[in-house]
Structures are given as structure tokens and as C-alpha cells.
Amino acid sequence: MPRTAIELRIKRQDGPSGPPRWEEFSIPWRAGMNVISCLMEIRKRPVTKQGAKTSPVMWEASCLEEVCGACTMLVNGTPRQSCAALVDGLPEGVITLEPLTRFTVVRDLIVDRSPMFEALKRVRAWIPIDGTYDLGPGPRIAETERELSYAFSRCMTCGCCMEACPQYNGRSEFLGPAPIAQVRLFNAHPTGAMNAHERLEAIMGRGGLVDCGNAQNCVEVCPKEIPLTEAFGELGRQTTVLWLKNLLRR
Amino acid sequence: MAQPRIAVVGGGLAGLMATIRIAEAGVPVDLFSIVPVKRSHSVCAQGGINGAVNVKGEDDSPEIHFYDTVKGGDFLAHQPPARAMCYAAPGIIYLLDRMGVMFNRTAEGFLDFRRFGGTLYNRTAFAGATTGQQMLYALDEQVRRHEAAGLVTKYEQWEYLGMARDGAGRCVGLVALDQRRMTPRAFRADAVMLATGGPGLLFGRTTNSAINSGSATASAYLEGAWYANGEFIQIHPTAIPGEDKLRLMSESARGEGGRVWVPRRKGDPRRPQDIPEAERSYFLEEKYPRYGNLVPRDVASREIHRVCVEEGLGVDGKMMVYLDLTHIPRAELDRKLGGIIEIYEKFTGEDPHTAPMKIFPAVHYSMGGLWVDYERTADGFLDLASPKNHMTNIPGLYAVGECEYQYHGANRLGANSLLSCIYAGQVGGPAAVTWARNQKTAAADVAASVFEESEQRWTRRFAELAQRGGDENAYVLAEELGQSMLENVTIVRHNDRLQATDAKILELAGRWKRAAVLDQSPWANGPLSFLNQLEKMLALARVVTLGALRREESRGSHYKPAAPKRDDARWLRTTIATSSPDGPSFHDEPVDTSLVTPVERKYD
Incomplete structure (x- = not known):
């Protein structure tokens, strides 16, 4: 009725x-x-x-x-x-x-929700361009790559995933799903990839990727259906490679 | 002189671009916004950004873009700034691309471009159907980078109240309200740049965001800034109804091949899918064979009005038509228009892949806004070294983006607003830096009494408003304002009804004095803030209404059946409203049409 x-x-x-x-x-x-x-x-x-x-x-x-x-x-x-x-x-x-x-x-x-915006600073969620003066076109990107990245660039910093995450609360150090997934976005960009290690280092320590408990609640509630857990998997690989590289460099 | 400091008010595309340019010059910025900047109204822009990059082998050029822009604006835009913007457009798109905006790509990995209204070229770069959001995020990220480096200080959830001016009238700072503590505070600034967006809320429910009251702009107007071409309000032909707002269905839907139609038979009860081709009237394609569904917005909205109101062919007997995408392959729709398809499905429960959308015209954009200056070069561009660019008539007060009137004349072309916002920020930011560096006295050295007095004036006002009792509700008054403006000051304008609307606004202003504050809290008191905003909105509503009454012609978005022709001899002029104790007083000034000669505007 x-x-x-x-x-x-x-x-x-x-x-x-x-x-x-x-x-x-x-x-x-x-x-x-x-x-x-x-x-x-x-x-x-x-x-x-x-x-x-x-x-x-x-x-x-x-x-x-x-x-x-x-x-x-x-x-x-x-x-x-x-x-x-x-x-x-x-x-x-x-x-x-x-x-x-x-x-x-x-x-x-x-x-x-300012902690979310602060977290975006910590993970250096930006492309470090040289300046706004005219330097011609950006790098060429395949449409398929673009589509994957677009899914992550639609994150509204709305906080749904943070709310659903059992690991995130006002007291924990965990950065939370949304800011971490942004690392995936910027590391995939041809220019952003040049300083991918800086972003990875920001999510390798305490409060970073390892604090994810893999409950997968975040993807369930994301209003934009951002493949958050896929990003965490990909970033897991990227951080492992970096960790090994750092180890060998020592 | 001490290191200058500049205040930017508003964190949409224009404000953020200005902030980046000022920070890049090494000048610290205080950035004020009523919402976290990432939630600014620019997120709502869908279809794309124009720039004649010419990737489709069409021989497009910035000069053609310029011509389309001034013709689209019915020749009311000053031509040198419009031309400079169009020539800068390809570089702007490249810059955004370098910042990481996820623009759609061609098969070869180049930026893809699509059609938009008022042009015959594929000139619009796009990121799905959420281009504004994607661009805003890219600028937000760059600003965050400057913030992390200490050059930008954000004051989010702070509301602009008014200027601080020295004895000579120069704007040396502002007073802003912390929306949590509810305390006005003065800030020193060597230049203040307003980037506060449009005044959609004057019309109640529109395609605008809930924050677009226009009150910051109105406050500047009430404090002496000129307001130009206020009567030019864009009605977008394709929105969907809602109880809280009217949601836009991007022009890009037609750019990608969407077709507008109504059943030929009045009151046809059949489902749109069941009405055969021959019994549909594709009225835009029929009347405008060259531009078809992509005529400019003012033309399309008037046609919808004609078909629905005058001919009575509106769907369900309403001012409503079909926007049909069902012939476009599903995958292509999702890839290029996913954002709006999603909105339509979510808010109407219907699937545009299989059934035509039901859409209707809605208030969308203000071509008018604060009057701003510019310095032209001999060859018809902008002198980018000049501090005059984007300065209002008040020394040291700048305006960029939808809150100012430059670039669009009497009607804005689709996908030119993202361009004008970025361009204004790109030009206005450095102009403010030049101005600030040229001043003999820094704002930091201006007598403290200037700021104390401004702050106290607003503190007293808020203390007075906080005491306000009475039998009126400010939100109800705002709704009545919106209804009256919507009925009388949109697609079709009649002088008697404009006069009645002005009388209504005056009545509302009287009742505003009896509006209670509704909330006694000293913390995060929205109703208190709104009470202040509403008074300013009412003042601005008079500028729009009386500007329309005064202009005895039809041009662009301004249409009077009693004066249906454009009258260049009398009205190829910029309307300028100045605030006086009795309301707006008007004068007008000539338009720079030195580059192309105005001709009759035709799209058939």
C-alpha cells in the first residue's frame, strides 16, 4: 500500500x-x-x-x-x-x-569527514605536474586503461566505505579504503607512475594496506561501485615488489 | 612591501584554478568555501569542455569556436575576452589531461571529442558524463598539493559575508562566517577573488546544487559592485523533475545522437516505444535541419515551450518531451553517457536504454553576474599582464566563473562553462597577483580599525538576526520567491508579469523582516545563516526581474513576445545594475563587437 x-x-x-x-x-x-x-x-x-x-x-x-x-x-x-x-x-x-x-x-x-581529506594528503593523491604553463598534450592512454582508471576517479570521498569498514574508526590508524584506492588511480597514470614509490611507501607502514582485514564490506556499500578490493590486491603486488626492491638495494 | 596574500572565495573550477595560479606565483592563498571544495557545484557539470583541438579532420579552429560562441550568445559578449578564451581552450584541455583528468580516448589513445549544441564540429572533450566532477577533482588534487606545501590555507565551511575596504574604497579583505562557531571574522587580503557560482536558488528548484544561493555575489552587489546582464538566465531544455531539485540530462545525450520528439497526436495514450516513427514529431530536426537536436539551449527550450504550451503536444499534457537514446548501442551509451544514465535510472526507476527519457526545461545557468573589466590588445585578444582582467568596479575585488558575466553574452553554449571557469581562473589569478604586488600599502599594513569595524558590523548583524522572532519562515519565503521567479522570469517574459513579480519580491522582503530564526543554537546554525542569505537573494532577484523588464527586445535567453526581435540599435548593450537604497538602478554600456559583425542568428 x-x-x-x-x-x-x-x-x-x-x-x-x-x-x-x-x-x-x-x-x-x-x-x-x-x-x-x-x-x-x-x-x-x-x-x-x-x-x-x-x-x-x-x-x-x-x-x-x-x-x-x-x-x-x-x-x-x-x-x-x-x-x-x-x-x-x-x-x-x-x-x-x-x-x-x-x-x-x-x-x-x-x-x-576531514580525516579523509587529510589521508589524501598522506598518500599524495595527485599528479605532480611541472606547472600550469603550456607544455602540450598529456601522455597517450589506451581507452581500456582509461575506463579502469575512471572507475577509481569517481570516488566522491563520501565516506560510505569508511563507515562499513570494520578496521576503520575514529581511533585506529588505518587510512581506510577510499584514500588507499586512490593510490591505485595515480600509480596507473603514466606521469603518476614516475613517483609511484612515494605513494606506496605511504601505505606500506602502520595504518596502511596491511591493516585491511579483507572484510570486503567497502565494495558492498560503495555507491559508485568502485572495485576497491581489486585495487587493494593490485596495490598488494605493487608494495611487495617495492619492498623487495628496497631490500635488494640495501 | 610585505609579501602579498590573496583570498579566493569559492572552491569550484574557477576558484580552484585561480588558487593554483596564485600559489604557482609564490603568493599564499586563503581559500574560503561553504562546502569542502570537492563538493562544489562544478561536480554537476556533465557533458564536457569545448576546445578546437581538431582531432576529427574537420578543419575546426579556435576562430570558428570563437564565432560559434559569440553567435551563440546573440552577440552580447565582449569579443576580445571570448576570443582569447577560445584560443586558450586547446591548451586548457591539454593541461587538464596532464593533471590526470580521465577524458575518454580514441582508438589510438588520443583525446576523444564529441558534438555539442550551437556548433557543427566535434569540439567537446569529455570524461564519461561526469566531466565537471572529474575536472574538479583534478584541480582539487593540485590545490591539495599546494596546501600540503603550505601555500594554500583552506577555510572550508566558511561563508563569505562581505568586504573590508580601506578609506579610499579599496578592497583589502573580507569578513567570513565560520558555519560551526557562527562567528564572523575579518581577514586581510591584498586582493579578494569571488568564485561563488550562480544564483540558481532564486528560482527554487533548478539544476543547481543546494548551495547556489547567489548570496555572496548579491552581497558584493549590495556593497557597491556592479551586476551585469542579470536578466540573462539559461533554461536548459533537458532535465528531469524532482522534489528537491531538477536533475540535468546532459546536452551530450543529444551530442551522442539522442533525439527529441513528441507524439504527433495530442494526448496519445500509447507507450513511447509503441508509437511508430511516422507518428512522432522530431520537432527540432524538422525546424532546424542543419543543427537539429543540437540547436543552442535557448532555442531548444523555446521550441519545447512552443510545442508543449502553444500546440499542446507535451507528453502527459505537461511541459514534457521525449529524449530518445534507445537507438544507440548499450555499450556505447554506458561508456560515453554512463553518469547520466545512472542518474536517470536511480531517480526515475526507468531504463533509458529501452525507453525514451521524459525530460523538460529547467533553470540552469546565469550568463549575467558581477561586472568585470578586461584589457584588450590591439589585435583583439586579452593583455594578460594587466591587473584589470576580471577586476570588478571595486578596486581589489575580483570575480571569476559563473558569478561574473564575461564570455557568454545572452546565452551560453553547452560545454563552454567549464572552459570559461578555468580560463577565468587562469587569467584572473595572475591579474590579482599583479594588482597585489603593485599596491603601495599592503593589506597587512592597513589600520586594524578597518577590519575591526567590518567584523563588528557583521557581528552586530548576526546578533540581531539571532534574536529574530516572528510568524514567517525563511524557507517558505524562499519557496514563494522560487515559484514566482520560475513562473514569470524564465522562458517567456511579459512586462505585466515582471512587474507583478517585482511587487511579489518586495512583499517577500517585507515579510522577511518578520521571519523567525527557527534555531537558537550558537553552533552550526544553518537557519541563522540562511536568514542572512535570503535577504541578499531577494535583492538579487530584483536585479534579474527588473533587468528583464527594462530590456525591450528579445535576445538569446531573454524572450518577450511583445518585443520578439533583437534590437541592436538600442540594446546591443550590457545592462549594469547598481544597488541603491530604493533597489537596483540601471545603466548600460556598449559591447565590444570590433572583431565580428553581429548578424541575424540562424540555425536552420
């Missing part, structure tokens, strides 16, 4: 130090609604299901078409972009919204 009203249960928290609390909302159903449009409805009339006045729920959002990664949250316990969570595609009953748990809560559904 189609819904006539949408019931939501939302975990709220005023600031990083908590404490969390739950609030319930009931809003009229309209065709084509997603979780974001429910939150937009709430801010136009911030009143709980019980009729108590409250403040609008805070969430992060930008593109609203699952290419920016901003609006990731737990929808019925699953990490995903709330823009792509269509109400009619969710099971009947109450929709539960919670902030991601592996990051510090800023407020309500907003979390601080």
Missing part, C-alpha cells in the same frame, strides 16, 4: 560532545520524494510528530544527484547518499536517519 504520510525517526545531536536524542516527524507524502525533500519539508515547519516545536534538522547537502558525496548518512542503518534515497524505494514503515558513526558528529546528521 502506498504511503499517505512519511514517518521519520531522526537521531539528533546539538554538538560534537552530544548527547544524542531521537525525534520523530510525520510529513505528507508526495510522489517522487527523497530523504532530502523530507528534510526540506521539516525545515518549513519544524514541529515533531508529537506537536512539539523544534529546530530544523541540520544535514549536509550539495549536488543532490549523487556526484558530490556531501549528503551521506545512515538511512535505515545503511550508509548512502540521502539524495538518492527515494522514499518509495524504501521499505514501508518508519524511515530512520542517523549520522555516520565513524566520524565526529558536528551537529545532527552532519559529520566531520
Whole structure:
């Protein structure tokens, strides 16, 4: 039976130090609604299901078409972009919204994902170009190679894989799946390959590739179906080769 | 003079490119953005970036690209900057390629190019159908590299509030709001560069991101910056409806062979797959045999309006038409258009491989924006050594990207926006460095009182807003604004309805004074920030609406049935709005058309 009203249960928290609390909302159903449009409805009339006045729920959002990664949250316990969570595609009953748990809560559904961006610095996730002046075309790349790399370059730093990973949490040193997979991307690029060893060294120590427990949860939740575990396999080979080279050089 | 320091506001393509160029010159950058820069609206750009690299043996050239661009803009763009941009385009594509953008390749491993609107050449480089995202990521990576090296300091989740100006009126810094602590803070800067994107939210639901309020630009306008050609708003012909936003279906769908049609019979109840070829009207191909489905966006949107509203042939009786990709092989679709196919499937539940997409026009882009200067050379290019390029009328305040008006005139060609963003950053960044180095007094040496006063002004304002009670809800007011703008200030414009819209905006501005803050928290208070933004949005909405009322002609995206012809004698002019206590006051200035002579714009 189609819904006539949408019931939501939302975990709220005023600031990083908590404490969390739950609030319930009931809003009229309209065709084509997603979780974001429910939150937009709430801010136009911030009143709980019980009729108590409250403040609008805070969430992060930008593109609203699952290419920016901003609006990731737990929808019925699953990490995903709330823009792509269509109400009619969710099971009947109450929709539960919670902030991601592996990051510090800023407020309500907003979390601080800056550790992911910091990790991208650590693994040197960039092509070290000489400069922006005109140096002519870049290297030629086979379309098949390009397709493989494109799959990794679509990573939105959304945090779904980090949330699902049993090895990643606020306290562990593990860099997490997304930043490590970026090493695969840059090492495959003809220019990036020139300093592949720097990136590999960044993931060879503690907190790097060896901390991956191979639970494979990351690929399950990645909204862009990035072949993360394949990257880890490939990087395992690359790090082993580098380790042997370093050993022989000693 | 002390080492200069430059502030860039906005971390989309234009802001990031400017940041890279400034850092490359050895000048430290403070980079402000309301979202982590990787989540900026540039991610939404899909189809590609134009540049006449000429890899398909078509004898394409930057000069033809330039001509297509100014013709596409109905000759309202200043020609030297547009020409300089088109000549720089191949180099820009090569640069992005060197940065690692995963552009699609030909069989031989060269960059591949496809067709786009308003041209007959394969001139658009693309990375699947997520080109903007891929380009943004490449620039984000380069900026991160400069950040790691200590040249760039990011202030993410900080919102631009206003300028700090010295006694002579020079912009010497800015005030920004930490969206968590909710405290305004002044920053010194030898130049401030706005790269804050478009004002889509003025129209409610559009193809724009949730962050595109236009309020930063509007704030600059309210503080004295000129706003140019505000009435030129691009309506993209092909989007899909949504309750929170309208999602774009890239023009590249037509570039790859997608066909637009409606059933010839009004209210045909059959499934589109069951309607035979002869009973379909491919109305763009029929009326424009040369350009077909790839006429410029303003033309296509008007045609959809004509077919659906005037002839009543819209699908389901709505302003909706079919965009058909079903004749294109599945593998090719996935390789070249995967990104949008995925969006369509996810948000509508239907499969564009097997059924035509249902699409409709949506507000997409602002050709207008902050007025910026340029220095031309005798032979009709830009003098890249000049600090004037991309400077607003306020000394030391620069603008790059969609928030400024250069390059596109009255209508932007598809895939020229990624180009103009990068080019503006590439030119604007060094111009700001030159300006900063030429100043006798560094921002660091300007009296502290200048910054204290600016900061206190905003602190007082936010303290006042935080107390605000009342019976109005700012989000409801924004929705009403969007509805009114959408109904009256888009594809077809009538003076009486524009006047009524202005009256509506004034009514909303009155009600804004009674809008409650909704949230008492001193931490991460979004509603407080939005209350401030909304007042600025209302001011900018008047610029767009009254600019449209004033322009008594039809040109590019601006169409008035009561004045259906272009009038070069009177209106080959740039509209310029200046803020006054009574709202916008307008004047206009001539357009540099010294390189090619405006002709009637035809695509048939």
C-alpha cells in the first residue's frame, strides 16, 4: 500500500560532545520524494510528530544527484547518499536517519569527514605536474586503461566505505579504503607512475594496506561501485615488489 | 612591501584554478568555501569542455569556436575576452589531461571529442558524463598539493559575508562566517577573488546544487559592485523533475545522437516505444535541419515551450518531451553517457536504454553576474599582464566563473562553462597577483580599525538576526520567491508579469523582516545563516526581474513576445545594475563587437 504520510525517526545531536536524542516527524507524502525533500519539508515547519516545536534538522547537502558525496548518512542503518534515497524505494514503515558513526558528529546528521581529506594528503593523491604553463598534450592512454582508471576517479570521498569498514574508526590508524584506492588511480597514470614509490611507501607502514582485514564490506556499500578490493590486491603486488626492491638495494 | 596574500572565495573550477595560479606565483592563498571544495557545484557539470583541438579532420579552429560562441550568445559578449578564451581552450584541455583528468580516448589513445549544441564540429572533450566532477577533482588534487606545501590555507565551511575596504574604497579583505562557531571574522587580503557560482536558488528548484544561493555575489552587489546582464538566465531544455531539485540530462545525450520528439497526436495514450516513427514529431530536426537536436539551449527550450504550451503536444499534457537514446548501442551509451544514465535510472526507476527519457526545461545557468573589466590588445585578444582582467568596479575585488558575466553574452553554449571557469581562473589569478604586488600599502599594513569595524558590523548583524522572532519562515519565503521567479522570469517574459513579480519580491522582503530564526543554537546554525542569505537573494532577484523588464527586445535567453526581435540599435548593450537604497538602478554600456559583425542568428 502506498504511503499517505512519511514517518521519520531522526537521531539528533546539538554538538560534537552530544548527547544524542531521537525525534520523530510525520510529513505528507508526495510522489517522487527523497530523504532530502523530507528534510526540506521539516525545515518549513519544524514541529515533531508529537506537536512539539523544534529546530530544523541540520544535514549536509550539495549536488543532490549523487556526484558530490556531501549528503551521506545512515538511512535505515545503511550508509548512502540521502539524495538518492527515494522514499518509495524504501521499505514501508518508519524511515530512520542517523549520522555516520565513524566520524565526529558536528551537529545532527552532519559529520566531520576531514580525516579523509587529510589521508589524501598522506598518500599524495595527485599528479605532480611541472606547472600550469603550456607544455602540450598529456601522455597517450589506451581507452581500456582509461575506463579502469575512471572507475577509481569517481570516488566522491563520501565516506560510505569508511563507515562499513570494520578496521576503520575514529581511533585506529588505518587510512581506510577510499584514500588507499586512490593510490591505485595515480600509480596507473603514466606521469603518476614516475613517483609511484612515494605513494606506496605511504601505505606500506602502520595504518596502511596491511591493516585491511579483507572484510570486503567497502565494495558492498560503495555507491559508485568502485572495485576497491581489486585495487587493494593490485596495490598488494605493487608494495611487495617495492619492498623487495628496497631490500635488494640495501 | 610585505609579501602579498590573496583570498579566493569559492572552491569550484574557477576558484580552484585561480588558487593554483596564485600559489604557482609564490603568493599564499586563503581559500574560503561553504562546502569542502570537492563538493562544489562544478561536480554537476556533465557533458564536457569545448576546445578546437581538431582531432576529427574537420578543419575546426579556435576562430570558428570563437564565432560559434559569440553567435551563440546573440552577440552580447565582449569579443576580445571570448576570443582569447577560445584560443586558450586547446591548451586548457591539454593541461587538464596532464593533471590526470580521465577524458575518454580514441582508438589510438588520443583525446576523444564529441558534438555539442550551437556548433557543427566535434569540439567537446569529455570524461564519461561526469566531466565537471572529474575536472574538479583534478584541480582539487593540485590545490591539495599546494596546501600540503603550505601555500594554500583552506577555510572550508566558511561563508563569505562581505568586504573590508580601506578609506579610499579599496578592497583589502573580507569578513567570513565560520558555519560551526557562527562567528564572523575579518581577514586581510591584498586582493579578494569571488568564485561563488550562480544564483540558481532564486528560482527554487533548478539544476543547481543546494548551495547556489547567489548570496555572496548579491552581497558584493549590495556593497557597491556592479551586476551585469542579470536578466540573462539559461533554461536548459533537458532535465528531469524532482522534489528537491531538477536533475540535468546532459546536452551530450543529444551530442551522442539522442533525439527529441513528441507524439504527433495530442494526448496519445500509447507507450513511447509503441508509437511508430511516422507518428512522432522530431520537432527540432524538422525546424532546424542543419543543427537539429543540437540547436543552442535557448532555442531548444523555446521550441519545447512552443510545442508543449502553444500546440499542446507535451507528453502527459505537461511541459514534457521525449529524449530518445534507445537507438544507440548499450555499450556505447554506458561508456560515453554512463553518469547520466545512472542518474536517470536511480531517480526515475526507468531504463533509458529501452525507453525514451521524459525530460523538460529547467533553470540552469546565469550568463549575467558581477561586472568585470578586461584589457584588450590591439589585435583583439586579452593583455594578460594587466591587473584589470576580471577586476570588478571595486578596486581589489575580483570575480571569476559563473558569478561574473564575461564570455557568454545572452546565452551560453553547452560545454563552454567549464572552459570559461578555468580560463577565468587562469587569467584572473595572475591579474590579482599583479594588482597585489603593485599596491603601495599592503593589506597587512592597513589600520586594524578597518577590519575591526567590518567584523563588528557583521557581528552586530548576526546578533540581531539571532534574536529574530516572528510568524514567517525563511524557507517558505524562499519557496514563494522560487515559484514566482520560475513562473514569470524564465522562458517567456511579459512586462505585466515582471512587474507583478517585482511587487511579489518586495512583499517577500517585507515579510522577511518578520521571519523567525527557527534555531537558537550558537553552533552550526544553518537557519541563522540562511536568514542572512535570503535577504541578499531577494535583492538579487530584483536585479534579474527588473533587468528583464527594462530590456525591450528579445535576445538569446531573454524572450518577450511583445518585443520578439533583437534590437541592436538600442540594446546591443550590457545592462549594469547598481544597488541603491530604493533597489537596483540601471545603466548600460556598449559591447565590444570590433572583431565580428553581429548578424541575424540562424540555425536552420
